[in-house]
Amino acid sequence: MAATDDLPVSEYGFPGPLRDSLVAAILRGEKTSTTSLLFEYEREGEPLPEIGDRAVVSDSAGDPVGIEEIVEVRVARIADVDLEHALAEGEGFTSVAEWRAGHERFWHGFEYRTWVADPAFRVTDDTLAVLVQFRFAPI
Secondary structure, three states: OHHHOOOOEEOOOOOOHHHHHHHHHHHOOOOOEEEEEHHHHHHHOOOOOOOOOEEEEEOOOOOEEEEEEEEEEEEEEHHHOOHHHHHHOOOOOOOHHHHHHHHHHHHOOHHHHHHOOOOOOOOOOOOEEEEEEEEEEEO
């Protein structure tokens, strides 16, 4: 793994069943996009991803499974997420409404609200999201 030691780690969701299912979708080639909230980058003091950025994708155990490379980054209001992005999330969404409902369950869930230290956290139509498309190569 020495060739990847200098790369940052990319983690999807929180460790456990959600991360395991997302990583499995990546490994199957079904998940080629992901969504984060802009404020997460601001909160962590991290720059937005850029085209060409590479990172090691890890599973719930922290084991590396492959390398992702960013191919597109967009910032959009939650209300403006398109069907192409929702489908590319690889989570079985068939509409933008399903995508939003699934993501709101995550963002409004206990783990996320605990992570942001706001038990009443809610997204709105105007919440800004970072929409990332990537390609993946297993290790």
